Amino acid sequence: MSAIKVRFAPSPTGYMHIGNTRTAIFNWLLARKNGGHFMLRIDDTDKERSKPEYEKAIRESLEWLGLNWDSEAKQSKRFERYEEVTKKLIEDGRIYPCYETAEELDMMRKKLMTKGLPPIYDRSALKLSAEQIEIYEKEGRKPHYRFKLNDGDIVWQDMIRGECKYEAKNLSDPVIIRADGSYLYHLPSVIDDSDFGITHIVRGEDHVTNTAAQIQMFEAIGGKVPTFAHLPLLTGQEGKLSKRLGSIGVLDLKERGIEPMAISSYLAKLGTSEGILPFYDLQSLAMTLDFHKIGRAQPKFSEEELAHFSTHLVRNMPFAAIKDRVDLEEKFWETIKGNLDIVSDCQQWVDICCKEVKPVIENADLCKKAADLLPQEPWNDDTFAQWTSEIKAQTGTKGKELFHPLRLAITAKDAGPELKTLLPLIGYERVYKRLNGIVA
RNA sequence: GGUCCCAUCGUCUAAUGGUUAGGACAUCACCCUUUCACGGUGGUAAUAUGGGUUCGAAUCCCGUUGGGAUCACCA
Numbered sequence: 001m002s003a004i005k006v007r008f009a010p011s012p013t014g015y016m017h018i019g020n021t022r023t024a025i026f027n028w029l030l031a032r033k034n035g036g037h038f039m040l041r042i043d044d045t046d047k048e049r050s051k052p053e054y055e056k057a058i059r060e061s062l063e064w065l066g067l068n069w070d071s072e073a074k075q076s077k078r079f080e081r082y083e084e085v086t087k088k089l090i091e092d093g094r095i096y097p098c099y100e101t102a103e104e105l106d107m108m109r110k111k112l113m114t115k116g117l118p119p120i121y122d123r124s125a126l127k128l129s130a131e132q133i134e135i136y137e138k139e140g141r142k143p144h145y146r147f148k149l150n151d152g153d154i155v156w157q158d159m160i161r162g163e164c165k166y167e168a169k170n171l172s173d174p175v176i177i178r179a180d181g182s183y184l185y186h187l188p189s190v191i192d193d194s195d196f197g198i199t200h201i202v203r204g205e206d207h208v209t210n211t212a213a214q215i216q217m218f219e220a221i222g223g224k225v226p227t228f229a230h231l232p233l234l235t236g237q238e239g240k241l242s243k244r245l246g247s248i249g250v251l252d253l254k255e256r257g258i259e260p261m262a263i264s265s266y267l268a269k270l271g272t273s274e275g276i277l278p279f280y281d282l283q284s285l286a287m288t289l290d291f292h293k294i295g296r297a298q299p300k301f302s303e304e305e306l307a308h309f310s311t312h313l314v315r316n317m318p319f320a321a322i323k324d325r326v327d328l329e330e331k332f333w334e335t336i337k338g339n340l341d342i343v344s345d346c347q348q349w350v351d352i353c354c355k356e357v358k359p360v361i362e363n364a365d366l367c368k369k370a371a372d373l374l375p376q377e378p379w380n381d382d383t384f385a386q387w388t389s390e391i392k393a394q395t396g397t398k399g400k401e402l403f404h405p406l407r408l409a410i411t412a413k414d415a416g417p418e419l420k421t422l423l424p425l426i427g428y429e430r431v432y433k434r435l436n437g438i439v440a
Numbered sequence: 441g442g443u444c445c446c447a448u449c450g451u452c453u454a455a456u457g458g459u460u461a462g463g464a465c466a467u468c469a470c471c472c473u474u475u476c477a478c479g480g481u482g483g484u485a486a487u488a489u490g491g492g493u494u495c496g497a498a499u500c501c502c503g504u505u506g507g508g509a510u511c512a513c514c515a
Binding site: 098312 | 447479508512
């Protein structure tokens with residue numbers, strides 16, 4: 001069996017969001033699990049809506065997530081190839097010109113719908129006489145082109161949905177070239193997948209009927225039909241969350257401090273029979289990929305749950321997974337990680353240990369007494385317990401009454417890592433001063 | 441409306457026709473920590489609905505209801 005080659009083919013008409021990202025992740029995972037090839041293809045056939053800034057943002061998003069690609073292509077640079085194929089398909093009678101305007105087509109669809117009929121194109125363009133075509137041309141009408149679907153069943157084995165079957169008569173002949181001569185998504189995508197030797201296409205369920213049409217296109221151009229996998233679409237509070245309605249941008253999540261591995265772990269496992277557990281590198285996540293474990297129902301995506309999961313991931317993150325991103329000692333990371341919501345919060349603990357802090361004095365007498373009893377360094381593991389026992393013995397305060405004022409004075413916060421481990425990181429001088437209400 | 445897909449705890453799901461319907465996340469309780477957080481241990485909680493097949497149905501069949509996709513000169 002030849003090596004697996006997959007592609008992620010975003011159109012640069014918007015930012016990368018959850019729906020997109022999920023597709024990218026599954027493709028990447030499939031490639032990496034099998035030592036295959038992951039290609040980035042920019043589907044920029046829509047000149048109106050494609051923007052360089054979106055393309056840039058998509059690349060940035062992929063890089064941030066760690067979804068590296070082995071090669072790339074851009075559809076806007078391949079028009080010559082598309083024309084070559086199109087010419088041949090016109091000769092073969094698989095592509096035919098149509099002269100209806102967008103308004104006329106819209107009207108026809110509405111008419112059929114109100115009659116309770118499926119809004120399928122009636123192929124009237126195929127019945128046009130030469131004279132009629134001439135009249136249209138003289139009117140200045142420019143044709144758009146459709147791909148003619150052959151009658152019969154279209155069947156494929158889907159890695160997620162099992163056997164899929166569509167009758168061609170239930171599908172409209174897809175428009176593949178606009179009246180202005182530009183290409184629509186369908187055919188270029190098939191030509192590219194064929195030319196680049198894509199073996200597996202993993203995409204959202206919104207593409208299933210496209211797949212039916214595209215299988216005939218693969219056959220028409222003499223290409224090998226790839227293996228398909230259609231992921232159930234994610235839903236959210238606001239209903240659907242397809243790539244066009246996607247509201248949650250990856251870069252926004254980054255901005256909020258959501259961990260990239262939280263996004264990957266969450267999206268790769270949501271809707272599968274496996275638990276959503278933190279993974280700290282993509283390769284080990286890839287090794288767990290199993291299409292049989294993906295359900296067919298539409299899972300609900302919750303941004304809140306993702307944020308929660310990300311926090312969980314941070315609090316359990318091994319030092320090895322973070323050491324290249326922060327300038328911290330392992331001991332320090334292990335001490336504070338259980339109190340972080342997002343990684344960048346660790347700076348505030350660095351500051352508390354190494355910079356001036358304005359203490360919050362809740363009980364001045366107690367803190368003063370505690371300062372007086374604070375033993376000189378060096379401190380060992382028992383120092384903290386001995387010190388607090390002594391304070392308790394001399395003042396009679398204990399439990400929350402004792403620890404809350406100490407914590408507030410020393411860290412200016414009412415929650416945080418164990419004081420026992422935090423104290424040595426701050427040091428005698430700062431602790432002593434802060435207990436006395438002095439900024440230190 | 442046509443075509444296609446889906447329906448089990450709050451959420452994601454497991455259960456070759458026979459299970460006390462299991463797990464994970466969330467939640468709650470308790471424990472640990474002489475505070476908070478982290479962590480640990482337990483508990484609550486589900487087969488949409490009506491028929492049928494069967495000794496026996498979450499599971500198979502039909503209907504109903506509900507959800508989603510698609511039917512673009514978007515991708």
